[in-house]
Amino acid sequence: MKRYELNEAQWAKIAALLPGKANDPGRTGSDNRLFVNGCLWVLRSGAHWCDLPERYGRWKTVHRRFSRWCHSGVWERVFDTLTADRDNTYLMLDSTIVRAHQQAATGKGGPKDQALGRSRGGLTTKVHMLADTLGRPLRFRITAGQAHDITAAADLLKGQKAKAVLADKAYDSNDLRELIAGMKAEAVIPSKRNRKVFIPHDKAAYKHRNQIERCFGRMKHFRRFATRYDRRASHFTGFVHLAAAMIWLR
Incomplete structure (x- = not known):
């Protein structure tokens, strides 16, 4: 087995989730494993596609083929299937800034409508994530880098259930607290300094929030997640879901 490639146990978990099986319409994907391993090589190494080993x-x-799977949502469906065995005691919200390489803004149309924006770090993309109790990713939303953390919170929590939702001060808003209360969950969110009446939170439960930060740290071992090289947001999102799937396959 080459570096970055799936082992037998990992491949067994996702083989049946990929298109091109014998009972699927169209061409049979007899080389699916080789193809996925090739995508993982690009994801982990951060190299140009043209440097892909022969x-x-x-x-x-x-x-x-990677592009087709991104547009048809294959990577996201594989990831969603793997997250079925989740721990919903706590749900955690957070986001991270991903620096975009200059090549991500090249080509026709430039950065328009491709989740690219300007922030303190220059040209950036923001990855918003929902994670379970163990810090494993459950859902993502991709926005321009200057977007506020809370903008994706409601969408990330839609249809979710938990005993508590953990997030940092950036998520302290009355609307989000009401949404969490509507889930019949506890909002474990520290109050901002400008809040007139501080709302207490469970400090013992809040300590678990480091799990989602550690998850982002693990995902940034994948260089195409740590730095955005892809001009199309759909391609970057495909890599995000592939990296997240690997967290679940460990």
């Missing part, structure tokens, strides 16, 4: 096939063919 053992994975022609890079243009692999890139074209």
